[in-house]
Structures are given as structure tokens and as C-alpha cells.
Amino acid sequence: MDGAELAYDTALSTLLAVLVYVLVKVSLDAIRQWRARISVLIVGSGPVGLTAALVAVRSGKVLKLTVLDERYRTALLCRPQQIALDPRSVRFLLRLGVDFDNMEGCWRGEHFFTKVGVFQEHLLSILEQKRQKVEIGVHLGTKFSEEYLRRIPGGAWPKVIIIADGSCGDSCSVLGISSDYIVESCHAYGANATIERLDQRQVPTPEIKAHNLYFDLSAYGVDALKEPRNPTQPTAKPGFHLKIYGTFRNRYMALACTAADTKMVRFLRHTANSSIMKNIFHQSFNAYKTDIEPRLNDLTLHHMQCSRKLFEIMLSHRRVSAAYIEGDNVAVTVEGEAARVLNFDTGCGVNLGMRGLESLGTFIYKTATALDQNDVFEALSAKIQHSKQVAETFRQTGLASTLFE
Numbered sequence: 001m002d003g004a005e006l007a008y009d010t011a012l013s014t015l016l017a018v019l020v021y022v023l024v025k026v027s028l029d030a031i032r033q034w035r036a037r038i039s040v041l042i043v044g045s046g047p048v049g050l051t052a053a054l055v056a057v058r059s060g061k062v063l064k065l066t067v068l069d070e071r072y073r074t075a076l077l078c079r080p081q082q083i084a085l086d087p088r089s090v091r092f093l094l095r096l097g098v099d100f101d102n103m104e105g106c107w108r109g110e111h112f113f114t115k116v117g118v119f120q121e122h123l124l125s126i127l128e129q130k131r132q133k134v135e136i137g138v139h140l141g142t143k144f145s146e147e148y149l150r151r152i153p154g155g156a157w158p159k160v161i162i163i164a165d166g167s168c169g170d171s172c173s174v175l176g177i178s179s180d181y182i183v184e185s186c187h188a189y190g191a192n193a194t195i196e197r198l199d200q201r202q203v204p205t206p207e208i209k210a211h212n213l214y215f216d217l218s219a220y221g222v223d224a225l226k227e228p229r230n231p232t233q234p235t236a237k238p239g240f241h242l243k244i245y246g247t248f249r250n251r252y253m254a255l256a257c258t259a260a261d262t263k264m265v266r267f268l269r270h271t272a273n274s275s276i277m278k279n280i281f282h283q284s285f286n287a288y289k290t291d292i293e294p295r296l297n298d299l300t301l302h303h304m305q306c307s308r309k310l311f312e313i314m315l316s317h318r319r320v321s322a323a324y325i326e327g328d329n330v331a332v333t334v335e336g337e338a339a340r341v342l343n344f345d346t347g348c349g350v351n352l353g354m355r356g357l358e359s360l361g362t363f364i365y366k367t368a369t370a371l372d373q374n375d376v377f378e379a380l381s382a383k384i385q386h387s388k389q390v391a392e393t394f395r396q397t398g399l400a401s402t403l404f405e
């Protein structure tokens with residue numbers, strides 16, 4: 001063998017060795033990724049917490065799933081308020097195995113309306129069916145607290161904790177996560193009203209929307225059609241948008257307009273006379289309600305509670321929406337109303353929570369297959385980015401799609 005042949009042989013065997021090494025490594029990584037399974041804890045069994053549970057199961061990376069709620073089953077499932085799932089949430093939930101044909105509710109176009117308790121019960125039944133695939137423990141009547149954490153044996157901590165404990169939950173503080181919120185304007189003003197009529201049916205009902213409403217406030221010296229700056233020109237904006245939603249028993253109304261500095265808006269934002277807003281809701285309800293439900297009259301008006309004046313619609317979202325607990329090596333993400341909430345009920349608030357969950361499957365997958373802390377940080381960073389984007393998109397277009405169109 002001459003020198004050239006020897007060099008050629010050496011190069012070939014080196015190349016082969018590298019190839020074998022790469023192949024073995026890639027296969028081992030693939031096997032490790034395929035086998036990687038973690039345990040996940042979800043705090044809160046509201047609509048968002050239970051949907052998060054389905055996302056976790058679907059990620060295929062969960063060995064053990066624990067779901068908590070401080071409420072017992074009856075209290076959890078008897079919640080009367082309606083939820084309105086928009087087409088994007090419906091598609092998201094269909095992919096998770098939600099069977100709308102077997103859930104009490106009603107459709108209007110591609111929107112689905114059901115009661116929050118009915119939705120939660122359906123999700124709990126799907127989780128029940130997944131028990132063969134994943135070890136699932138649903139612990140109702142169990143509060144997530146420092147005491148609960150103390151009872152977890154060392155080494156048995158979940159790798160991921162998903163906090164979905166609603167707008168009043170304090171589970172983040174139990175984990176030492178800051179409860180600072182960023183509060184930002186949605187550039188709109190609004191007011192809400194509720195009507196409770198115990199003699200009416202508690203069935204899901206499609207929402208009613210009305211646009212470009214003006215109210216006759218001339219008795220208070222406010223003429224909607226004549227603005228002082230240009231009294232000869234009728235004003236095009238802001239007309240009000242009204243939504244009536246909820247069941248016949250628990251009726252809700254949302255009234256909103258884009259932020260504009262008109263005389264009517266200024267008046268309704270600053271008036272001390274709460275009967276004006278009550279009157280607006282009263283008249284609007286009677287004008288736009290369904291034909292088959294009773295009108296509000298002087299005898300039944302006391303069933304209605306409403307905002308005293310127009311207020312600025314603000315979105316509060318957590319400064320820290322995902323975190324890493326050093327020492328225990330736990331990645332935490334905050335979802336649903338625990339992560340972001342409006343000071344105004346739009347009648348489809350649950351969809352904002354569903355948007356946040358769209359990145360949860362990838363987050364669980366990346367955390368489960370992480371090689372080291374850096375990979376976990378990357379997964380957390382992507383989750384935080386997505387959470388910020390959900391809030392920003394809602395501020396830009398959310399009210400338009402839920403109320404103004």
C-alpha cells in the first residue's frame with residue numbers, strides 16, 4: 001500500500017466513525033425524546049385549567065397529570081354563567097377531542113354557547129377516558145397552598161406547574177411568583193349590566209349584537225348629533241355597540257364605544273347620576289332582547305345591576321407569566337384569567353384564555369425533552385413571548401372582533 005492509499009483509507013475510516021457516531025447520537029436523542037415523559041400539575045379546574053389538562057394529555061409527553069380545584073364537584077359544575085366559544089376556540093377544542101354534538105349548548109354560525117359548568121363536566125369526562133394512557137388524578141376540594149406544597153415528597157415535584165386559578169387566585173404568590181400586572185388601555189370605554197330573573201330558564205342562548213346606537217340625552221343637555229366643535233355636522237362617531245348575552249335567567253349586557261372625546265362620552269364617563277346608565281341599559285334591553293323573553297318594566301327593573309358610568313376598558317396582564325423555580329427545577333406557566341383579565345366583561349372572555357393555551361403543547365413538549373436548563377429557559381422564553389403577544393393582539397383587535405363587529 002503506498003502513502004496515498006493509506007491516507008485515503010484513514011480518511012474513509014474516520015468518516016465512517018464520525019457517521020456511525022452521528023447516527024448513534026441522533027438515534028439515542030430520538031429515543032430519549034420519544035421516551036421523555038414528565039409529571040404536570042394544573043391548579044384550577046375552570047374552563048382554562050381543564051382545557052390545559054387536555055392539551056397536556058395530547059402533548060404525549062405527560063406521565064402523570066394532577067389537576068386540582070379548591071371547589072368540590074357540585075360547586076364547580078353548578079356555575080351558571082354562559083361561555084361563548086368563538087370559531088378559533090371551537091377548532092382548537094375539536095382537535096383536543098371535545099365533542100360539541102354531545103354537549104348541551106347552541107350554535108350561532110360557528111360560535112358555540114354553553115354553560116361553564118356543562119363545559120367543565122364534558123372536559124372532566126374526556127379526562128376520565130384518557131386514564132388508560134396517562135396517570136390522571138383530579139382532586140376536587142383541594143386547595144393549592146404552601147401546606148399542599150409541603151406535603152409533596154422531595155423528588156416528587158412536577159416538572160411543570162400550570163396555574164389557571166382565575167382572576168382571584170393567589171397560587172402564584174404561593175410559588176413566590178410576582179403578582180405585578182401591566183395594565184394597559186384598550187382605547188375604548190364600556191359599561192356592563194346584569195339581570196337575574198329566577199323565574200326564567202337557565203338555557204344557553206346566542207348573543208345579540210346591535211351597533212351604532214345613540215341615546216337621547218337631550219334631557220341632560222347632551223345632543224348626540226351636535227358636537228360643540230362642529231355643531232352643524234352630525235357626528236359619525238362614536239356610536240355605541242351593545243351585546244346582550246347569557247341565559248334568560250342570568251342576562252348580561254356589555255355596552256362599549258371606541259375612545260372618542262365627544263360630549264356624550266364625556267358626559268357618560270363623568271356623570272354622578274347613576275340612573276342615566278340604568279335607563280340606557282333598561283331601554284336598550286327592551287329594544288333588542290329576544291321576543292320570547294319578558295320586557296323589563298318598573299316592577300322588574302330592580303333585578304338589574306349596572307355600572308354607574310362609562311369606564312375605560314383596561315387589560316391587565318401579568319408581568320411574569322412563566323417562571324423557573326430553581327432548586328426544585330420546576331417550570332411554571334400562568335394561564336387564563338390568572339394571566340390576563342379585562343375590567344370589562346365582553347361576553348366571550350374565555351377565548352382569551354384559549355389563545356394562551358395555543359402554545360402550551362409545544363411548551364410541555366420542549367420542557368419534557370429539554371437536555372439541560374438552557375432548553376427549559378428557551379421554552380419559557382417562547383411561552384412568555386406568546387403570552388405577551390396574546391395580550392397585545394387582544395388590545396389591538398379583541399374588542400373589535402368581540403363587540404364592535
Ligand SMILES: Cc1cc2nc3c(=O)[nH]c(=O)nc-3n(C[C@H](O)[C@H](O)[C@H](O)COP(=O)(O)OP(=O)(O)OC[C@H]3O[C@@H](n4cnc5c(N)ncnc54)[C@H](O)[C@@H]3O)c2cc1C
Nearest residue numbers: 044046048069070083084144165166336337347348349350
Ligand atoms: C358573571 C360572569 C359572566 C360571564 N359571562 C361570560 C360569557 O357570557 N361568555 C364567556 O365566554 N365568558 C364569560 N365569563 C368569563 C368566563 O367565565 C371566564 O373567562 C372563565 O371562567 C375563565 O376561566 P379560568 O379557567 O381562567 O378561571 P376560572 O373559571 O375562574 O377558574 C379558576 C378555578 O381555579 C380554582 N382555584 C382558585 N384558587 C385555587 C387554589 N388555590 N387551589 C385550587 N384551585 C383554585 C377556582 O375554584 C376555579 O374553579 C363570565 C364571567 C363571569 C364572572
